[in-house]
Amino acid sequence: xxxxxxxxxxxxxxxxxxxxxxxxxxxxxxxxxxxxxxxxxxxxxxxxxxxxxxxxxxxxxxxxxxxxxxxxxxxxxxxxxxxxxxxxxxxxxxxxxxxxxxxxxxxxxxxxxxxxxxxxxxxxxxxxxxxxxxxxxxxxxxxxxxxxxxxxxxxxxxxxxxxxxxxxxxxxxxxxxxxxxxxxxxxxxxxxxxxxxxxxxxxxxxxxxxxxxxxxxxxxxxxxxxxxxxxxxxxxxxxxxxxxxxxxxxxxxxxxxxxxxxxxxxxxxxxxxxxxxxxxxxxxxxxxxxxxxxxxxxxxxxxxxxxxxxxxxxxxxxxxxxxxxxxxxxxxxxxxxxxxxxxxxxxxxxxxxxx
Amino acid sequence: xxxxxxxxxxxxxxxxxxxxxxxxxxxxxxxxxxxxxxxxxxxxxxxxxxxxxxxxxxxxxxxxxxxxxxxxxxxxxxxxxxxxxxxxxxxxxxxxxxxxxxxxxxxxxxxxxxxxxxxxxxxxxxxxxxxxxxxxxxxxxxxxxxxxxxxxxxxxxxxxxxxxxxxxxxxxxxxxxxxxxxxxxxxxxxxxxxxxxxxxxxxxxxxxxxxxxxxxxxxxxxxxxxxxxxxxxxxxxxxxxxxxxxxxxxxxxxxxxxxxxxxxxxxxxxxxxxxxxxxxxxxxxxxxxxxxxxxxxxxxxxxxxxxxxxxxxxxxxxxxxxxxxxxxxxxxxxxxxxxxxxxxxxxxxxxxxxx
Numbered sequence: 001x002x003x004x005x006x007x008x009x010x011x012x013x014x015x016x017x018x019x020x021x022x023x024x025x026x027x028x029x030x031x032x033x034x035x036x037x038x039x040x041x042x043x044x045x046x047x048x049x050x051x052x053x054x055x056x057x058x059x060x061x062x063x064x065x066x067x068x069x070x071x072x073x074x075x076x077x078x079x080x081x082x083x084x085x086x087x088x089x090x091x092x093x094x095x096x097x098x099x100x101x102x103x104x105x106x107x108x109x110x111x112x113x114x115x116x117x118x119x120x121x122x123x124x125x126x127x128x129x130x131x132x133x134x135x136x137x138x139x140x141x142x143x144x145x146x147x148x149x150x151x152x153x154x155x156x157x158x159x160x161x162x163x164x165x166x167x168x169x170x171x172x173x174x175x176x177x178x179x180x181x182x183x184x185x186x187x188x189x190x191x192x193x194x195x196x197x198x199x200x201x202x203x204x205x206x207x208x209x210x211x212x213x214x215x216x217x218x219x220x221x222x223x224x225x226x227x228x229x230x231x232x233x234x235x236x237x238x239x240x241x242x243x244x245x246x247x248x249x250x251x252x253x254x255x256x257x258x259x260x261x262x263x264x265x266x267x268x269x270x271x272x273x274x275x276x277x278x279x280x281x282x283x284x285x286x287x288x289x290x291x292x293x294x295x296x297x298x299x300x301x302x303x304x305x306x307x308x309x310x311x312x313x314x315x316x317x318x319x320x321x322x323x324x325x326x327x328x329x330x331x332x333x334x335x336x337x338x339x340x341x342x343x344x345x346x347x348x349x350x351x352x353x354x355x
Numbered sequence: 356x357x358x359x360x361x362x363x364x365x366x367x368x369x370x371x372x373x374x375x376x377x378x379x380x381x382x383x384x385x386x387x388x389x390x391x392x393x394x395x396x397x398x399x400x401x402x403x404x405x406x407x408x409x410x411x412x413x414x415x416x417x418x419x420x421x422x423x424x425x426x427x428x429x430x431x432x433x434x435x436x437x438x439x440x441x442x443x444x445x446x447x448x449x450x451x452x453x454x455x456x457x458x459x460x461x462x463x464x465x466x467x468x469x470x471x472x473x474x475x476x477x478x479x480x481x482x483x484x485x486x487x488x489x490x491x492x493x494x495x496x497x498x499x500x501x502x503x504x505x506x507x508x509x510x511x512x513x514x515x516x517x518x519x520x521x522x523x524x525x526x527x528x529x530x531x532x533x534x535x536x537x538x539x540x541x542x543x544x545x546x547x548x549x550x551x552x553x554x555x556x557x558x559x560x561x562x563x564x565x566x567x568x569x570x571x572x573x574x575x576x577x578x579x580x581x582x583x584x585x586x587x588x589x590x591x592x593x594x595x596x597x598x599x600x601x602x603x604x605x606x607x608x609x610x611x612x613x614x615x616x617x618x619x620x621x622x623x624x625x626x627x628x629x630x631x632x633x634x635x636x637x638x639x640x641x642x643x644x645x646x647x648x649x650x651x652x653x654x655x656x657x658x659x660x661x662x663x664x665x666x667x668x669x670x671x672x673x674x675x676x677x678x679x680x681x682x683x684x685x686x687x688x689x690x691x692x693x694x695x696x697x698x699x700x701x702x703x704x705x706x707x708x709x710x
Contacts (some may be wrong), residue, residue, distance in 0.1 A: 116674065172578035172596055173570065180566045187563060208542060211535045215528065220659055223527035241527055301656060307575055354451060 001101055004199060005122035006255040007092040011064045015039045015093060017173050018124050027270075029110035032103065037093035038062065038086045041070050042078030044129055051131045052076065053150070054085040054277070057141035057166075057262050057332065059256060061087055068334035075347035079136070086121045088142065090263035097194070097259035107194030109263055114142070114271045115244065118149040122157070133157050136351060138166035138292075140266065140332050145271035147312075151288040152273040159355045161290040162347060165297045165329060168273045168311050169281050175269050177216060177302050182265040184208035185258050194259050202258040209261065210253040214245055219299050219328040227327065231335055292318040293350045295343070299328045320348040359554060361610040362447040370394045370448060373479050384465035387458065387482055391479050392448035393417065393441045396425050397433030401482055406486045407431065409440040410476065410494040410501035412521075412687065413619050414611060416442055423689035429704035435586075436490070441476045443497065445618035452549070452614035462549030469497070469626045473504040473683075477512070488512050491706060495519035495687050496658070497619065500626035503666075506643045507628040515644040517702060520553045520652045520684060523628045523666050524636050524708045530624050532571060532657050537620040539563035540613050549614050550560055557613040564616065565608040569600055574654050574683040582682065586690055640669035647673040648705045650698070654683045676701040 009015060015037045023034035039062045044051060047195045054065050054076075062085035070076045076083055087093040097109040104110060106177040125131040137158050144166020151161040152168070167174075185191060188205025196202050222228075228244040231237070238244040252263075277283040292315050296308035305322050312320045323346075325331030325339045334340050370392045378389035394417045399406060409420050409431075417440035425431045431438055441446040444467045452464040459465060480486040492513050494502040499521020506516040507523070512581060522529075540546060543560025549555050577583075583599040586592070593599040608616075632638040647670050651663035660677050667675045678701075680686030680694045689695050 171575050172571075172581075173575035176566065176569045176578070176600070180563070180570055183563050183566060184539070187542065187559060204542060208535070208538050211531065211538060212567065214531045215535055215657075218528075220526050220657065220662055223531070224662070226527075241470035241530075245531070302570075302575070304575055307579070 001105070002098040002198065002257070004092065004098055004257055007099070007257075010227050012061050012093060013039070013066060015062060015087070018128055020123055023116070023120060025110055026113045026115050027111045031089070031095055031110065034089070034120060035095045036086055036089070036120055038084055038124065039066065041066070041083040042081050044082040044131070045309070048129070048131055049133065049135060050081050051125065051129070051140065052081045052083045052132050052136045053121065053125065053134050054083060054115065055137070055139040055143045055144045055146035056088050056091055057139070058268055059091070059253070059261060060143075061091060061093055064333065067110040068340070069343070075344040075351065076138075084129070084294065086124060086126060088117050088146070088264065088267075089120060090260055090267065092257050092260045097263060098257040106259055109259060112267050114145045114149045114264060114267060115153065115275065117146055117267075118153055121150075122154060133159060136160040136162065136345065136347075138162040138164065139166070141166045141329065142268050142271070145268070148273050149271075151290045151292065152276055152284050155287055155289040158290040160350050160353070161288070161292040162295060162350055163292070164295040164323070164343070165300055165332060166305050167303055167307055168285060170269055170271045171307055174302055178265045178268050181209055181212055182262050184212055185261060191258055194262065196258065199254070199257050203254055206254045206256065206258060207250050210245070210250040213253070213329055214249055216301050217328060219301065219326060221299070221326045222328060225326065227335070252319070281311070282314045286312060286316060288318075291350065291353050291355050292320050293346050294318055295321045295346055297321055297323045297325050297329060297331045299325055300329070301328050303329065357453040357553060357612070359447065359612055362454065362612070365606050366578075367416050367448060368394070368421060370442070373476055373483055378471070381468045381470050382466045386444070386450055386465065388450075389444070389475060390450045391441055391475055393439055393479065394421065396421070396438040397436050399437040399486070403484070403486055404488065405488060406434050406480065406484070406489050407436045407438045407491045407493065407570065408476065408489050408505070410472065410492075410498040411440070411446055412494070412496035412498045413623055414446070414608070414616060415498075416446060416448055416583050419688065424696070424698070430699040431493075431704065439480060439484070441479060443472050443501070443619065443622075444475060445615055445622065447612050447615045450515060451612065452618060453612040461614055464614060466625075467618060467622050469500045469504045469622060470508065470630065472501055472622075476501070476505075477509060483571070486567055488514060490700075491515040491517065492541060493517040493519065493702065494521070495671050496521045496684065497623050497626070498624070503628050506645045506647065507631055507639050510628055510642055511642040513645040515705050515708070516643070516647040517650060518647070519650040519678070519698070520655055520658050520687060522626075522658055522662055523640060525626045526662055527623055529657055533620045533623050536564055536567055537617050539567055540616060546613055549617070551613065554609070554612050558609055561609045561611065561613060562605050565596055565600070566607040568608070569604055571656050572683060572685040573627060574656065574681060576654070576681045579681060580681065582690070614657055636666070637669045640666060641671060643670050643673075646705065646708050646710050648676050649673055650678055650701055652659070652677045652678045652680050652684060652686045654680055654686070656683050658684065
């Protein structure tokens with residue numbers, strides 16, 4: 001095991017672990033004693049019909065959801081809903097290459113799929129809370145992949161679904177994008193085939209990884225308008241583009257575990273609900289019975305609205321709600337009140353829709 | 356000097372060299388005996404008023420213009436116009452790190468700016484052909500940077516200007532994009548600070564560079580529709596995405612000289628006509644007297660139409676002509692007849708406009 005303070009409760013906020021035992025994976029192999037890191041907000045009611053599940057995005061944790069999307073007076077209000085946010089396998093909090101010993105440590109970590117995550121999440125909410133049906137699954141980016149997977153794999157368990165800024169089936173463009181992200185890391189000699197002694201050994205590769213995110217995660221308008229001047233992270237503000245790149249984007253990614261990012265990148269590349277239907281996307285999305293709002297971000301450069309709309313058209317009874325932002329994909333960080341209001345408006349309407 | 360067959364006439368088609376003598380650079384330093392590689396099409400008339408100048412884009416040469424944009428019956432018809440296409444400094448054909456010895460070889464190549472290129476081009480057309488006024492300057496991408504530089508620096512010499520898919524002032528997003536491109540190359544241990552023995556030593560870095568181009572140069576729609584199935588390069592067609600990536604994108608970039616790409620990348624980052632006006636972009640673009648058509652590509656991910664339109668609004672008497680494509684920036688390769696027709700229609704109208 002490698003020590004990495006970034007994944008501690010001191011940095012990420014409180015979370016708990018739930019052990020699922022030895023967990024068999026779709027593409028072969030087993031994760032011994034799989035631990036999922038999760039956090040809950042609110043109380044499960046007696047009927048157990050007020051549960052909302054939130055999976056996490058690439059490199060993300062439950063914490064951003066807690067800070068940006070959940071709260072009193074918000075659509076995701078813990079006074080009304082019992083919200084469970086579960087960190088995806090390999091994200092650094094749940095069982096991941098750096099925080100386990102033995103047969104799946106570091107470069108030996110097996111290939112994990114979005115389907116594995118969703119099966120594990122289903123087991124967790126059933127075992128821990130006895131939840132058989134979810135009022136809503138909502139996730140963004142890779143969380144949208146998991147949201148679609150939930151709705152296709154367990155139609156009777158998902159009453160409503162809100163995939164934000166993501167697709168049910170990986171696009172070829174996203175395969176190339178994620179490959180460029182991973183190549184930036186794995187090409188660093190310090191990566192040593194995934195057997196580095198510290199994430200600091202991969203500092204240069206992680207910075208290049210961060211550099212590609214600056215280009216694809218944020219739009220030309222974000223940079224041109226110096227939107228970063230209005231961003232505050234804790235007590236920190238930024239007084240130049242270089243300051244923002246170095247002390248926000250690079251600082252975050254260099255704190256992360258390289259193997260974790262690679263595990264998530266490979267998982268992202270394989271996200272495809274059509275695995276259930278012999279490659280027939282329409283058939284897979286046709287299985288969804290959840291009331292579904294498909295919510296792309298209008299300026300997203302790698303999950304553009306058109307790709308999301310193409311899938312939405314295949315989901316029975318679904319609706320398209322395009323979220324406004326000048327930031328691109330990283331609108332997800334919630335820097336714009338107009339964006340947050342649009343998310344809340346859509347989620348409120350979805351949650352108020354009888355199913 | 357390193358041998359690199361990619362830059363020979365056998366690969367690039369015929370070109371000539373013109374020596375400008377020792378050439379002083381804007382940011383300091385001198386290129387001894389600067390050679391510009393150029394090609395001409397058509398005949399200069401007696402009045403010398405039918406000359407069109409075409410600068411080249413990042414990693415490009417005169418050849419693509421020759422094959423894709425110039426021809427009988429096209430807007431750029433050599434039976435009517437005398438067309439001079441000049442390869443930018445450092446592109447591998449004109450004086451470049453790998454094809455020179457002595458004080459500016461390899462990693463010692465100095466910083467070159469778009470302004471240096473335009474001054475050198477002006478000297479070439481004056482010395483060789485006695486051209487004092489150009490009927491048109493047309494260039495794309497970094498060629499658009501040079502087109503704007505021509506129109507701002509030499510207003511009396513440029514009657515018409517057509518910057519395609521590029522900007523007069525580098526955007527912050529493009530600084531980050533070009534940095535990611537260069538970092539992919541320079542981080543390769545084989546790059547050896549620019550002192551590799553062969554471009555093959557930097558093969559891995561050049562492939563990562565190509566991988567980023569796949570993400571930013573081509574759109575999600577290009578990949579999703581498998582547009583590459585219809586692309587023919589010489590006698591070669593492609594039967595899978597991997598085939599296209601490996602045998603077109605990677606094949607082209609791995610054949611190039613790494614130092615050349617870095618010289619052009621740094622030049623791209625510094626492209627800014629406001630260098631003439633103390634940073635005042637409006638003042639710089641206000642100097643333009645050329646009749647100007649600003650021609651962005653509608654799906655371009657790093658020179659998006661809005662950025663180009665923002666500048667067009669500052670060019671007196673200019674017009675915006677958005678070019679249609681599903682390919683993004685690499686529409687420039689001319690794979691779509693609708694795109695080529697739109698280019699020709701705009702250039703014909705521009706060339707027919709009395710000035």
